[in-house]
Amino acid sequence: MDFDQYLTSLDGWSAYHGFKKMDIQPGLDVDRMFYKESSEASKMGVVDRFLYIKKVPDNINAEWARKFSSGLFEYSRQYKQTFGRFFRSMMIVNPVMAVDTISRELYDFIMSYCPKQFKAMEFPAILQLSTNDLYLYQKTPFWGALYYDGIRKSTSDYFSPKRWEQISQNQK
Structure with a gap:
């Protein structure tokens, strides 16, 4: 699946x-942004969830990936504060980040990057387009045991x- 096909499916x-596709603000360097507000008992109330995707070169390094992820977290935090709900949800x-082929450095980054936030989670992932594999943090920190x-x-x-294939098969 190429990236344009992936975006259509996404x-x-x-x-x-239940996500709403959002307009991308000038300066926000992503290919798509989605937003959903929901009530989830396991997360003790209202949850604001932000999804972002960006096609990036295969040769980005871990520092670039960290800045990309933390930058979108900060953008989301500011966006949420405009609704006055930062402390209520x-x-x-x-x-x-979508890559054609994941590098070892990027793989090591995603398997070790687990920032701790107050009433929030920054949870990046890397999609390898050549195999459709999604790489994400696999461990469960003590402080995240209830919801990781x-x-x-x-x-x-x-x-x-x-x-998505599994979900489709289960619906048949």
């Missing part, structure tokens, strides 16, 4: 999961073409 699956941000499994599952549900 648009459909994001709508399926949880925020989950999924910045996803769910975050991994939902991130796969939202971004993984392989997971």
